[in-house]
Amino acid sequence: MGAKLHQFNWYNFVVCVLVSLGQIAFGYPASVIGVTLGEPSFLIYMGLLDPKTEALTPNANQLIGATSGVFQAGAVLGVLACSVVMEKWGRKAGIIYCAVFSLFGGGLLVGSKNIAMFIVARFFAGVGSWGFLAVTPTYTTELAPPALRGFFVGMNGVNIALGYALASYMGMAFYFAKDPALQWPGPLGLALVWPLMMLVVMFFIPESPRWLLLKGKVEKAQEIAYRLHKIKNDPDQEFARGEFYQMQKQAELDRTLEPGWKAMFSKPSYRKRTALATGFAFIGQSTAVLVINNYGPTLYKALGYGTKDQLALQCGWITVGIIFNFVGASLMDRIGRRPLMIFGVAACCVTLIIEAAMVANFAAAGTNKAGLGVCVAAFYCFLAVYSVGIDVAGVVFYGELFPNHIRAKGVCLSVATIALTDLVYLQATATAFANIGWKFYLVFIIISGLGAILMFFVLPETKGISIEEMAKIFGDTEDIMVYAEDIHVDHNTHELIVAAHGDKSGEELTHVATHQGLTPDMEKEVSATRIEHA
Known part of the structure; x- marks a missing residue:
C-alpha cells in the first residue's frame, strides 16, 4: 500500500526536522572541543601551554586526552539512562532529560576556573549532548512514513554535521576576539543555545504515536x-x-513481548539486530572520524599550518559534512541503506591510506606544499564519503532496525557503542600521535578495511520496509x-x-x-x- 502513495506530508516533515534539530545540541558540544584545544589562550589559561616557550607542559597530552575521554564516559552512561527515560516517560521526556544535562554541563564548562573543573564539566556535557544522538533518531523513526524514512530521519545526520560546523565557525569567529577571555569561553557559551532551543521545540511537536500505543x-x-x-x-x-x-x-x-535487556541478547533475531547495529557503530567510529574532528586543528598544526589556517581548514572540512549528509539523506530511499553503508566504510579506508602515506612522507619536513595539500584533500574526501555512507545512513539504520518495544534500548545501545569506541580512541589519540605519529592511522585502516568486507556479507537492506514489518x-x-x-x-x-x-x-x-x-x-x-x- 505504502509504495502506491507518495506518503509526503509537510506537517510530518516539519516535525521530523524540528526533532532532528536536537542533533545540533549533540554536534556542537561534541565538536567545539576541537576548536577550544586549538586556542592558545585556552591552553595557557588551563596551564597546558607555557606562554614563554610555547611548548606543551609535561602532562598536557594526558589532560587533553582526559577532556575527550571523560566526555565519552558521560556519553555512555547518559545514553543508557536516556533509554529508561524514553521508555517510561516518552520520547519528548527523553529530549527534556538531554536538554537539562546539556545546560548544566555547558554552564560549568563556561565557568571553569581550572582544568580539573573543566574535565568534570565535560562529563555532564557528555551525558546530555550524546543523549540527543540517541533520542532524536528513535523519535523521528517512529514518526516518518516508510517510503521516505531515509530522507526524514536522515535530517538527523544533516543536523549533526550542522552542529559540528557551527562549532567550527564560532571557533574561527572568536579567534579574532581581542580579549583572550572571550576567545574560548565564547564558543563554549553558545553551546547553551541549542538545548534551550529544544526545550522551546517541545511545545510544538507531538509525542510518538507508537509510544502512546505501547502505553495504551x-x-x-x-x-x-x-x-x-x-x-x-x-x-x-x-x-x-x-x-x-x-x-x-x-x-x-x-505489549505482550519481553521489553528487557535480556531479550536483546537471548532471542536469536533480536541478538542479530543488536550485533548488526553495535557492529556497524563500532566500525563506523573506527574510521577515525571523531579523532580527525576533535583533533583537527592539532593535526593541521602537525602538517605545518598556523592557528588561523588550522581553524579555517577545520571550518571548510566540516562544511563538507553538511553538504554530503544531505546528499546521503536524499539518496537513501532511492538506492538503499546497504550500498551506502558499505561504500562509506570502504571509501573511508581508502582515504585513510592516502592520508597516512602523505603524512608519513611529507608532514615531518613540512616543505612539500603539494604533499601537504594532498593531506588536507584526503581529510576532505574522507568526510564526504563518511557523511554519505556512515553518518546519515547509520543514524537511520539504528532507528529502524529494532521493534517498537525495544527500539529505545537498541538505539541507545548503538549510540553507547559509538561513545565507548570514541572513549578508547580519543583517550589514546594525543599520546599516540605524540609517540608513533602517522602509524596510529594503521589501526583505523585495518579495522575499517576488514569491516567493509564483513558488512558486505551480513548487512540487510531495510529500505522502504514498515518498521512494524522489519521482523x-x-x-x-x-x-x-x-x-x-x-x-x-x-x-x-x-x-x-x-x-x-x-x-x-x-x-x-x-x-x-x-x-x-x-x-x-x-x-x-x-x-x-x-x-x-x-
Missing part, C-alpha cells in the same frame, strides 16, 4: 497518526488509516500482526479492508475496529473496518 493511549495516538500521515488527494485517507491500523495491532502484540527480514514473521500490503480501502464502501492472513489478532472477522481510521466528517458516510479471509 489509543485515542491520542490515533489523532497524532492521522495528522502525521494525512496525504493530499487521498480522500479516503487510505495510507493514514492503514498505517494506524498496523501500528495499533502491532502495539497490542508488542520479516530476520525471519520473525510471527511477530508481525498486519502486513501493509494486506490493507486497502474499498472505494465503493470506503471500508478499510484487512486480509485475514495478515492479521494474527484472533479477533472476529467483522467490525473489528469500528470506524477505524475515520475523521469525524467521514464517519457519517462510511462503515466499519472489514477483515476478510485471504
Whole structure:
C-alpha cells in the first residue's frame, strides 16, 4: 500500500526536522572541543601551554586526552539512562532529560576556573549532548512514513554535521576576539543555545504515536497518526488509516513481548539486530572520524599550518559534512541503506591510506606544499564519503532496525557503542600521535578495511520496509500482526479492508475496529473496518 502513495506530508516533515534539530545540541558540544584545544589562550589559561616557550607542559597530552575521554564516559552512561527515560516517560521526556544535562554541563564548562573543573564539566556535557544522538533518531523513526524514512530521519545526520560546523565557525569567529577571555569561553557559551532551543521545540511537536500505543493511549495516538500521515488527494485517507491500523495491532502484540535487556541478547533475531547495529557503530567510529574532528586543528598544526589556517581548514572540512549528509539523506530511499553503508566504510579506508602515506612522507619536513595539500584533500574526501555512507545512513539504520518495544534500548545501545569506541580512541589519540605519529592511522585502516568486507556479507537492506514489518527480514514473521500490503480501502464502501492472513489478532472477522481510521466528517458516510479471509 505504502509504495502506491507518495506518503509526503509537510506537517510530518516539519516535525521530523524540528526533532532532528536536537542533533545540533549533540554536534556542537561534541565538536567545539576541537576548536577550544586549538586556542592558545585556552591552553595557557588551563596551564597546558607555557606562554614563554610555547611548548606543551609535561602532562598536557594526558589532560587533553582526559577532556575527550571523560566526555565519552558521560556519553555512555547518559545514553543508557536516556533509554529508561524514553521508555517510561516518552520520547519528548527523553529530549527534556538531554536538554537539562546539556545546560548544566555547558554552564560549568563556561565557568571553569581550572582544568580539573573543566574535565568534570565535560562529563555532564557528555551525558546530555550524546543523549540527543540517541533520542532524536528513535523519535523521528517512529514518526516518518516508510517510503521516505531515509530522507526524514536522515535530517538527523544533516543536523549533526550542522552542529559540528557551527562549532567550527564560532571557533574561527572568536579567534579574532581581542580579549583572550572571550576567545574560548565564547564558543563554549553558545553551546547553551541549542538545548534551550529544544526545550522551546517541545511545545510544538507531538509525542510518538507508537509510544502512546505501547502505553495504551489509543485515542491520542490515533489523532497524532492521522495528522502525521494525512496525504493530499487521498480522500479516503487510505495510507493514514492503514498505517494506524498496523501500528495499533502491532502495539497490542508488542505489549505482550519481553521489553528487557535480556531479550536483546537471548532471542536469536533480536541478538542479530543488536550485533548488526553495535557492529556497524563500532566500525563506523573506527574510521577515525571523531579523532580527525576533535583533533583537527592539532593535526593541521602537525602538517605545518598556523592557528588561523588550522581553524579555517577545520571550518571548510566540516562544511563538507553538511553538504554530503544531505546528499546521503536524499539518496537513501532511492538506492538503499546497504550500498551506502558499505561504500562509506570502504571509501573511508581508502582515504585513510592516502592520508597516512602523505603524512608519513611529507608532514615531518613540512616543505612539500603539494604533499601537504594532498593531506588536507584526503581529510576532505574522507568526510564526504563518511557523511554519505556512515553518518546519515547509520543514524537511520539504528532507528529502524529494532521493534517498537525495544527500539529505545537498541538505539541507545548503538549510540553507547559509538561513545565507548570514541572513549578508547580519543583517550589514546594525543599520546599516540605524540609517540608513533602517522602509524596510529594503521589501526583505523585495518579495522575499517576488514569491516567493509564483513558488512558486505551480513548487512540487510531495510529500505522502504514498515518498521512494524522489519521482523520479516530476520525471519520473525510471527511477530508481525498486519502486513501493509494486506490493507486497502474499498472505494465503493470506503471500508478499510484487512486480509485475514495478515492479521494474527484472533479477533472476529467483522467490525473489528469500528470506524477505524475515520475523521469525524467521514464517519457519517462510511462503515466499519472489514477483515476478510485471504
